[in-house]
Amino acid sequence: MGFAKIRERALAEWEALELSGKPRILVGAATCGRSAGALDVLQTFNAELTKHSLDATVIQVGCLGMCYIEPIVEIAKPDRPRVFYSGVNADIAVQLIEDYLLNDNPRPDLALGMLGEGSLDGVPQLFDLPVLKPQVRVALRNCGFIDPENINHYIARGGYSGLEQALQMTPEQVIEEVKRSGLRGRGGAGFPTGTKWEFCRRAGGTPKYLICNADEGDPGAFMDRSVLEGDPHAVLEGMLIGAHAIGASEGYIYCRAEYPLALERLDIALRQMEEHGLLGDNILGSDLSFHIKVKEGAGAFVCGEETALMASIEGKRGMPRPRPPFPAQSGLWGKPTNINNVETWADISAILQQGGDWYAGYGTEKSKGTKTFALAGKVNRTGLIEVPMGIPLRQIIYDIGGGIVRDKAFKAVQTGGPSGGCLSADLLDISVDYESLTAAGSIVGSGGMIVLDEDSCVVDVARYFLDFTQKESCGKCVPCRVGTKQMLDILKRITQGQGEPDDIDLLLRLGQTVNQGSLCALGGTAPNPVLTTIRYFRNEYEAHINEKRCPALVCKELIAFYILPDKCKACMICQRNCPVDAIKGGKKLIHVIDQTKCVKCNTCYEMCPERFSAVVKVSGETIEVPDEPIPLGEKE
Amino acid sequence: MREQLAEVLDPYKGERGAVIPILQKVQEKLGYLPEEAVKEIARFLRTSEGDIYGIATFYAQFRFTRPGEHLLKVCMGTACYVRGGELILDAVQRELDVAPGGTTSDLKFSLEWVACFGCCALSPVMVVDNTVYSRMTPSKAKQILDSYR
DSSP, X not given: OOHHHHHHHHHHXXXXXXXXXXXXXXXXXXXXXXXXXXXXXXXXXXXXXXXXXXXOEEEEXXXXXXXXXXXXXXXXXXXXXXXXXOSOOHHHHHHHIIIIIITOOOOTTTEEEEESSSOOTTOOBGGXXXXXXXXXXXXXXXXXXXXXXXXXXXXXXXXXXXXXXXXXSOHHHHHHHHHHHTOBOTTTTXXXXXXHHHHHHHSOOSSOEEEEEEOOOSTTOOHHHHXXXXXXXXXXXXXXXXXXXXXXXXXXXXXXXTOHHHHHHHHHHHHHHHHTTOSBSSGGGSSOOBEEEEXXXXXXXXXXXXXXXXXXXXXSOOOXXXXXXXXXXXXXXXXXXXXXXXXXXXXXXXXXXXXXXHHHTSBOSSSBSEEEEEXXXXXXXXXXXXXXXXXXXXXXXXXXXXXXXXXXXXXXXXXXXXXXXXXXXXXXXXXXXXXXXXXXXXXOTTSEEEEEETTOOHHXXXXXXXXXXXXXXXXXXXXXXXXXXXXXXXXXXXXXXXXXXXXXXXXXXXXXXXXXXOSSXXXXXXXXXXXXXXXXXXXXXXXXXXXXXXTTSOOGGGEEEEEOTTTOOOOOHHHHHOTTOOEEEETTEEEEEOTXXXXXXXXXXXXXXXXXXXXXXXXXXXXXXOSSOOBTTOOO | OHHHHHHHHGGGTTOTTOHHHHHHHHHHHHSSOOHHHHHHHHHHTTXXXXXXXXXXXXXXXXXXXXXXXXXXXXEOSHHHHHTTHHHHHHHHHHHHTOOXXXXXXXXXXXXXXXXXXXXXXXXXXXXXXXXXXXXXXXXXXXXXXXXXX
16 A cells, blocks of 8 residues: 555544544553553543543553653543643542543643634643753654554654655655754764764665664663654654664664563554555565564673674674674674664654754754753653753753752762763753763763762762673673672772772772773773762762771661750650660660661651651761660650 | 473574573573573573573573562662662561571562662662562551462
């Protein structure tokens, strides 16, 4: 069937949905939505609709990115603006059916935002919300608005028109368009995509392979997961366009096994593509023949590195190899291979749909376009965002992110996952682009952005990252395998109060060795968290080493909890909840923590009622308290 | 064992690079990779058991001992860590008296730590079998474990 007919049918279905005269209820039920209770909400809506004999269409959609207030629900009634609700639970679902569906009261008090004509008592337009206003959603364009398991929704919103366009161009013209867009690899390396495609196009050998890197190994990153769960076709269309441009006939999607919903959605999407003649031989009646297989990762961070990934697909240990030869000349099974990240592929389909110049209209001179970021840590509005490159970091953290939780002091933002670094407060006005972040010692990376506040210990964070990279090191290169272990041991000593005066210099020297002596980016970038934290927070290292003090009160061996005798009211809450029975005391007897038993779990600190605030956490000092519980009101 | 695994292995006959998907499917079926299964896979792929172990032990996903009834995974990714993930892992270890990689003596729970589930905005996260629990605290962890016991 020609594409025109496919599109016609898709549009008809989409329109029928809008003009059906039936209300539509869209529930954000990606993995994060589900962990917040979205499936419960879905079930409740369905049950209530049946109970009231109401006819409505209920659709599971992907993630709008506002994870901090999930589950999110959209209700679209005929002849009404679309209304979005946040933090929906079963109880609210019941209310919404009764109040809005049955009694036409849209409950503005529960609404988050709206789309469309009309107005609603103080409810802002959805995209005017401070969290959404600065965003430009390209890779995320459909997430949260379409049923990811219905290819017709994707097509109705312009899907596969990019492929249609590309098939009318020569491969060289397609590559030119991608070059014009200025797109750089979104997986982290930021290599110009058009140029990379050109290398592979020019390489000799058949068959040529395409790979979609969906391993997303960076802890703290979930952009690719959201795209695959919420709009898998955006990625698949990109791969088809790439196949035409490069001359590839087979594709692999290497997706981490920890993403079962994404894998499920990919399977469904691939099947639907086959049914519509969009996959297989002679796609849409053209000369393009392309097949895609999905391979699951098996829990190795290093397999996000392209040569290790290819080794894994070939059924070997995921150990990187030297380049040259680059995958473009010799990749999978020695054949020319082009590998791109999920987000890059999703951007490609948009670029061929709307034009390279359109994409290049966003961003800076050297970093064009938009980038997704997974904003997590100590910000109020954690979630998935997409912004034009060049946006000031401050805008991301304060305007979009809503600032620091509980108004605590900002300390640093960690970007780029274990390969990146920590940027301190005086870098808040930095432009978020490839060059600027690299100059500051960090990287854009895959887009992970973790905000740390005054209660985060940067030495501990550096230790955490080294712990991760050391475990994940494949072991091939001595500097990485042994160097990361040595750096980790030093950091452990420092956080345990056994730091020595030469440790900082030793870490810097070791870091240089590991960086220069490693074959792949895992080892090459492993020292970055340590190097940047030493660069911007040397005083914290010095406090740990010279004063045996953790300024942020995190490092267990350097902190102690005490119950202040003049504040304790003997309410026994802490004693009852202490998991290791380390608190002595009783009714009307001041509680005392047995320092030999305390495991520093924070429970008493968190559970002591705020009006008493009797538990204190200190580092580098001791507090005088009675050894045994004394009666309330008595002073020793 | 051969008959047990036949339906898993046969579709992969002649396929290149099939060892990892095969290991994954066998583990899905048996819950882990017992010695006899590895023997059978090696025979099917016409390679040595050493070769198979060399590949399987590289990847964190594969288990070589019987797992518990419930598979518990605590996320130790950056975002979860920064919001107290280690406290959750500590609490679970204390509650169940088991170390990561192990199984409780009553075979009820297996514990693993995972680098990241991609639910970073709802950290800290813990997954039991297929259910994702978000915004965890040590006391919530205890409650959830009790509900499975």
